[in-house]
Amino acid sequence: DIQMTQSPSSLSASVGDRVTITCRASQGISSWLAWYQQKPEKAPKSLIYGASTLQSGVPSRFSGSGSGTDFTLTITSLQPEDFATYYCQQYSGYPITFGQGTRLEIK
Amino acid sequence: EVQLVESGGDLVQPGGSLRLSCAASGFTFTNYGMNWVRQAPGRGLDWVSYISSSSSAIHYADSVKGRFTISRDNAKKSLYLQMNSLRADDTAVYYCARVETLAGMKHWGQGTLVTVSS
Numbered sequence: 405d406i407q408m409t410q411s412p413s414s415l416s417a418s419v420g421d422r423v424t425i426t427c428r429a430s431q432g433i434s435s436w437l438a439w440y441q442q443k444p445e446k447a448p449k450s451l452i453y454g455a456s457t458l459q460s461g462v463p464s465r466f467s468g469s470g471s472g473t474d475f476t477l478t479i480t481s482l483q484p485e486d487f488a489t490y491y492c493q494q495y496s497g498y499p500i501t502f503g504q505g506t507r508l509e510i511k
Numbered sequence: 512e513v514q515l516v517e518s519g520g521d522l523v524q525p526g527g528s529l530r531l532s533c534a535a536s537g538f539t540f541t542n543y544g545m546n547w548v549r550q551a552p553g554r555g556l557d558w559v560s561y562i563s564s565s566s567s568a569i570h571y572a573d574s575v576k577g578r579f580t581i582s583r584d585n586a587k588k589s590l591y592l593q594m595n596s597l598r599a600d601d602t603a604v605y606y607c608a609r610v611e612t613l614a615g616m617k618h619w620g621q622g623t624l625v626t627v628s629s
Contacts, residue, residue, distance in 0.1 A: 436613075438614070438615030438616070440556070440616075442556075447606055447619040447620065447621055447622055448548075448556065448606075448616075448619055449619075450615055450616060450617045450618075450619075453611070453613075453614040453615040453617075454613065454614065457614075459617060491555065491556055493556070493615060493616075495615055498561055498570035499558060499570065499572055499573070500546070500558045500561075501558065502555055502556040502557070502558065503555075504555050505555045505556075
């Protein structure tokens with residue numbers, strides 16, 4: 405199985421900050437990577453697929469990059485509604501696997 | 512509008528069984544594979560099972576293989592998860608999610624809570 409490792413596990417930032425979350429796959433997954441945002445008691449929301457393609461309706465302050473084994477999610481100019489938990493997920497093949505999550509908190 | 516609505520979650524004793532359902536609307540159900548993903552309280556996301564649009568391909572996480580069975584009824588636009596031999600570590604919110612070709616999972620249901628406890 406492909407293991408997905410996110411870092412950091414948690415992150416404190418302020419409104420207006422730029423933050424970067426990294427995700428590393430235990431083996432190459434090309435660009436078969438998605439990012440999700442989840443708020444408490446809510447279903448995950450898809451942000452990015454194909455490592456860098458923004459889902460429709462997702463603000464342009466979100467961006468993704470990477471291929472192979474190393475990926476990043478960047479949020480520029482954090483907004484209050486961005487404080488949530490973020491997960492990466494590989495869909496190179498089954499079993500699909502998620503990172504352990506990065507909790508983004510308000511400083 | 513794409514909608515996925517899970518139901519069937521409940522409190523069940525260890526060793527018991529439960530059947531979850533996911534009702535789909537707002538899209539052509541027969542065109543999409545579907546996943547079940549779960550989330551234990553305070554934990555991360557954990558993929559459970561996948562079924563292709565025609566049910567010709569099915570996959571399970573090792574943790575549920577032999578105990579859970581995924582199925583679908585395209586005429587009823589519904590997805591199911593039959594869960595047998597339930598254990599305490601199966602306690603979680605279970606989500607159904609539509610599989611987008613080459614694009615992960617864009618649409619998710621609201622989830623249904625399964626609690627396994629005596």
